Amino acid sequence: MSLRIYGLLDCNNFFASCEKLFRPDLVNKPVVVLSNNDGVVIARSPEAKQLGIAMGEAYFKIKQLAESRKITVFSSNFSLYGNMSNRIMQMLSRWVPSVEVYSIDEAFLDFTNLGFDSETITPLQQEIVTTIKKWTGIPVSLGLGPTMTLAKVANDIAKKGNGICNLIDKEYRNKILSQIEIAHVWGVGRRLTPKMMKLGIRTAYDLAAMDPLWIRRELGVLQEKLVRELNGEHCLDLNNAPSPRKSIQVSRSFPNAIDDFQTLAEAVATFAAKACEQARNDGTVASGIYVHLNTSRYKETYLSESKAQEFDPATAHSPTVIRTALELLKDLFRQGVPYKRATVILLNLKNNTATKSQGILFDLDNKTQEGHQQEERLMESVDYINRTMGTGKLFFGSQGTNQNWRGASEHRSPKYTTHWEELPIVRAK
DNA sequence: TCTGGGGTCCTAGGACCC
DNA sequence: TCTGGGGTCCTAGGACCC
Numbered sequence: 001m002s003l004r005i006y007g008l009l010d011c012n013n014f015f016a017s018c019e020k021l022f023r024p025d026l027v028n029k030p031v032v033v034l035s036n037n038d039g040v041v042i043a044r045s046p047e048a049k050q051l052g053i054a055m056g057e058a059y060f061k062i063k064q065l066a067e068s069r070k071i072t073v074f075s076s077n078f079s080l081y082g083n084m085s086n087r088i089m090q091m092l093s094r095w096v097p098s099v100e101v102y103s104i105d106e107a108f109l110d111f112t113n114l115g116f117d118s119e120t121i122t123p124l125q126q127e128i129v130t131t132i133k134k135w136t137g138i139p140v141s142l143g144l145g146p147t148m149t150l151a152k153v154a155n156d157i158a159k160k161g162n163g164i165c166n167l168i169d170k171e172y173r174n175k176i177l178s179q180i181e182i183a184h185v186w187g188v189g190r191r192l193t194p195k196m197m198k199l200g201i202r203t204a205y206d207l208a209a210m211d212p213l214w215i216r217r218e219l220g221v222l223q224e225k226l227v228r229e230l231n232g233e234h235c236l237d238l239n240n241a242p243s244p245r246k247s248i249q250v251s252r253s254f255p256n257a258i259d260d261f262q263t264l265a266e267a268v269a270t271f272a273a274k275a276c277e278q279a280r281n282d283g284t285v286a287s288g289i290y291v292h293l294n295t296s297r298y299k300e301t302y303l304s305e306s307k308a309q310e311f312d313p314a315t316a317h318s319p320t321v322i323r324t325a326l327e328l329l330k331d332l333f334r335q336g337v338p339y340k341r342a343t344v345i346l347l348n349l350k351n352n353t354a355t356k357s358q359g360i361l362f363d364l365d366n367k368t369q370e371g372h373q374q375e376e377r378l379m380e381s382v383d384y385i386n387r388t389m390g391t392g393k394l395f396f397g398s399q400g401t402n403q404n405w406r407g408a409s410e411h412r413s414p415k416y417t418t419h420w421e422e423l424p425i426v427r428a429k
Numbered sequence: 430t431c432t433g434g435g436g437t438c439c440t441a442g443g444a445c446c447c
Numbered sequence: 448t449c450t451g452g453g454g455t456c457c458t459a460g461g462a463c464c465c
Contacts, residue, residue: 035432040433059431060430060431186464187464190463191462192462192463221439222462248436251435
C-alpha cells in the first residue's frame with residue numbers, strides 16, 4: 001500500500017490579493033473588498049485584518065475607519081477573481097495530475113502514487129507555492145496530510161506560517177490538532193459546534209479521540225467520517241470529474257426593499273435570463289424552476305415564500321423560463337410587502353443531448369421538433385452576440401432598462417484581465 | 430444606514446408497494 | 448380477529464462549504 005498524500009492549496013486573502021495585483025501602490029497597504037451592493041466586507045488584506053476589520057462587517061460601520069486609516073476599498077469584481085482563479089487552477093496540473101477545484105480560491109491535490117514520502121515531497125510543496133506567487137502574483141498556502149481533512153487542517157497552519165505545513169506523519173499531528181478549536185474543523189459549523197461542546201469536544205484532538213461509531217449514532221455519518229479522517233483513515237476522495245451542476249441559482253439582495261411589482265419583475269426576469277444563459281453554457285436544460293422572495297430577516301415581519309413549476313420538456317429557452325418565472329412571481333407577490341431579496345433556481349438540470357434523444361424517443365411530431373430547433377437557434381444567436389459584443393448587449397424586454405433593483409458598486413476596479421477596454425496601460429519612462 | 434451569493438449532501442417523514 | 452415489516456421514492460428542511 002502506498003502512502004496517501006493529499007494537499008490543499010488555498011489563495012491567501014484571495015479577493016484582496018487580486019485587487020493588489022494591478023495596484024503596485026498598494027503593496028503593504030490595507031485593502032478590503034465589499035460584497036454586492038457594497039454591503040459588507042468579504043475579503044481583507046493582512047494589513048486590514050491588523051486594523052481590526054472583521055469579516056462580514058457592514059461597510060457603513062467601518063467607513064470612518066477606512067478613511068482615517070487610508071484603507072483602500074473595492075467593490076467586488078468577480079470577472080477579475082474568476083479569471084485569476086482559472087490561471088492558478090490551470091497551473092496546478094503541471095505538478096500533479098489529480099486536481100479538484102474546490103472553490104474559487106481552493107483546490108485539493110492528490111499526490112498519492114507519485115513516489116513521494118513525507119520528506120521527499122517538501123521541495124515540490126515549496127516549489128508550487130513559490131512558482132504560483134512568482135507567475136501570478138497571488139500568495140498561496142499548501143498544506144499536506146494523509147487525508148483531505150488533515151490537508152485542510154495543515155493548510156490552516158500553513159496560512160499562519162510560511163505557506164507550507166506537513167501533517168503526513170503522526171508525530172506532530174496530535175500537538176497541532178489540540179490547538180485547533182472544534183468550530184474551525186472542516187465540516188463543523190454553527191449548529192454542530194454547541195452540540196460538540198456539550199459532548200465535551202473542544203478541539204480537533206478531542207474529536208479525533210472519540211469512538212467513530214458512537215459519533216455516528218449521536219451526530220450522523222458525516223461526523224463519523226470526520227473522526228476517521230482526523231485519525232488519518234482515508235474516507236473522502238477527490239472528485240476528479242465533477243458531476244455537472246444540478247441546479248443553477250441566481251439571487252440578489254436589494255439595497256432598498258422593493259414593494260413595486262414592476263421593479264421586482266425586472267429583477268426576476270434578469271435572474272431567470274442569467275440562469276438560462278449559464279445552463280446553455282453548461283449544455284444543460286432545467287426540469288423545473290423555483291422562485292423565492294423574502295423580506296429582511298432582521299424584521300419581526302420576516303416573510304419567506306416560494307413557488308415552483310415543472311418544465312416538460314426540460315428547457316433552457318430564456319423566453320419560456322422568464323414567462324414561467326413571472327407567472328410564479330405574480331402568484332407570490334403581495335401588495336405592500338417590502339421585498340429585500342429575490343432568488344431564481346433552475347432545478348434538476350440534465351444534459352441537453354439526453355433531452356434531444358428523448359424527443360426522438362417519444363416521437364415528437366415534426367412541428368414540435370422544428371419549434372424546438374428554432375428556439376435553440378434563437379438562443380444560440382443571443383448567446384453569440386453577448387459573447388462577442390459584451391455581456392448584456394442583447395436582453396429581453398421583460399428585464400427592463402431601469403435596473404432600479406441594482407445596488408451600488410462604487411469602488412469596482414477595472415476588469416483588467418477580461419475586457420479589452422479595461423486593460424491596464426503601462427508606460428515606460 | 431448594513432447584513433453576499435452560489436452550491437452540495439444528508440435526514441426525516443410521508444406515500445405507496447408487496 | 449389482526450394491522451406486520453421491509454422496501455422504494457420523493458420532498459422539505461437542515462446543515463455544511465467557500
